Amino acid sequence: MPVLASSPYPAYPPFPEDVPTHPLLTIDYNLIKGGDEKEKDRLFVAATTAGFWYLKNHGLDEELDEMFNLGIQVMKAPLPELMKYEQGDSGLSAGYKAAGAYITDRTGGKDAVEFMNITQDDVFAWPKVVRCSYPSIVEASMESVIRPFSRKAIDLNLVCMDVLNDKLGFPPGKFRELHKVDALSTSEARIVRTPPPPPGGWNKNVALGAHTDFGSMSLVHNRLGGLQVYAKGSDRWQYVKPLPGHVVCNVGDTLNILSGGVLQSNLHRVALPPGAQSAFERCSVTYFTRPSDDVVLRALTEDSPLVAEAASKNNQETGMNFEPGVTAGQWVARRIKYVRVNNHKSPEDWFSARGTEHQPLIT
Ligand SMILES: O=C(O)CCC(=O)C(=O)O
Numbered sequence: 001m002p003v004l005a006s007s008p009y010p011a012y013p014p015f016p017e018d019v020p021t022h023p024l025l026t027i028d029y030n031l032i033k034g035g036d037e038k039e040k041d042r043l044f045v046a047a048t049t050a051g052f053w054y055l056k057n058h059g060l061d062e063e064l065d066e067m068f069n070l071g072i073q074v075m076k077a078p079l080p081e082l083m084k085y086e087q088g089d090s091g092l093s094a095g096y097k098a099a100g101a102y103i104t105d106r107t108g109g110k111d112a113v114e115f116m117n118i119t120q121d122d123v124f125a126w127p128k129v130v131r132c133s134y135p136s137i138v139e140a141s142m143e144s145v146i147r148p149f150s151r152k153a154i155d156l157n158l159v160c161m162d163v164l165n166d167k168l169g170f171p172p173g174k175f176r177e178l179h180k181v182d183a184l185s186t187s188e189a190r191i192v193r194t195p196p197p198p199p200g201g202w203n204k205n206v207a208l209g210a211h212t213d214f215g216s217m218s219l220v221h222n223r224l225g226g227l228q229v230y231a232k233g234s235d236r237w238q239y240v241k242p243l244p245g246h247v248v249c250n251v252g253d254t255l256n257i258l259s260g261g262v263l264q265s266n267l268h269r270v271a272l273p274p275g276a277q278s279a280f281e282r283c284s285v286t287y288f289t290r291p292s293d294d295v296v297l298r299a300l301t302e303d304s305p306l307v308a309e310a311a312s313k314n315n316q317e318t319g320m321n322f323e324p325g326v327t328a329g330q331w332v333a334r335r336i337k338y339v340r341v342n343n344h345k346s347p348e349d350w351f352s353a354r355g356t357e358h359q360p361l362i363t
């Protein structure tokens with residue numbers, strides 16, 4: 001595969017030593033694929049505690065570089081051009097989201113990130129349009145860059161989910177059945193750009209507000225600090241330090257619900273890159289694997305005694321509802337719709353956008 005011209009970015013200043021970071025477990029993808037039981041145990045520990053982990057030996061370096069460089073080119077387009085592809089206010093995920101289109105807190109503070117979501121349905125059907133069309137540079141890279149990246153990222157997410165599936169005691173392949181690549185879903189590749197902050201900083205210096213991810217598993221590649229997690233049981237935000245050759249993976253809401261709260265969908269946000277890194281524009285590349293749109297969200301209690309027990313215990317202890325009575329498609333659409341500035345009418349609307357956040361007031 002041709003490698004695009006090397007990144008036009010200057011070398012970044014190092015991640016400072018003196019900021020609080022969250023120590024994530026590092027999981028070796030090669031070992032997981034090879035069936036190493038100890039490594040699978042470690043993955044289950046990561047997914048049931050922090051809900052976040054580093055993944056190394058993932059074999060995606062080239063595809064990530066290409067996506068990263070494509071992202072930089074896409075976001076150079078003039079805003080009016082990008083706005084032709086804006087996702088709109090109805091809860092659709094596919095397309096462009098301008099900076100300032102999302103709220104970051106109950107008061108209606110505005111976010112500072114722009115992103116382009118390229119949905120799995122469109123990536124594999126292209127040149128047929130399933131959800132929406134994209135800027136010409138995105139469409140021109142669909143077959144050469146976005147499809148190879150998506151294919152590998154999906155595989156990586158599903159292999160990790162296979163391990164979690166088996167550790168939960170589900171029948172083999174249960175999670176795969178709910179995440180079929182050829183079924184309609186909101187799964188998507190995303191390129192994210194955050195400009196350097198203006199002189200007064202951003203609203204509370206948050207670029208993307210505190211949230212849990214909507215879907216099942218996310219894979220994040222970034223090079224500058226800024227991603228922070230608010231771990232369960234913690235009382236502060238901590239940075240996740242980007243490590244070369246590692247991606248950051250995390251569990252989202254739909255796996256939390258399907259597992260009766262065993263798998264942890266943790267609160268995170270994008271804040272000011274630390275120290276001298278804050279002077280730079282920040283980009284990241286993500287892949288979100290989400291269930292097929294028609295999957296009814298509920299703890300799969302009849303498929304696993306472990307999940308049945310956890311769902312009942314967690315419901316009693318925290319009041320968490322593991323049968324929200326919606327499909328995965330509806331879950332994602334609601335979360336997107338109410339985080340949009342245009343749909344935010346009162347502080348109460350903040351809660352309409354929330355998912356499984358353990359502390360919905362933390363921003
Ligand atoms: O840019 C990042 O590091 C993470 C972005 C994120 O959390 C998201 O897009 O859901």
Ligand SMILES: [Fe+2]
Pocket residue numbers: 211212213268
């Ligand atoms: Fe996220």
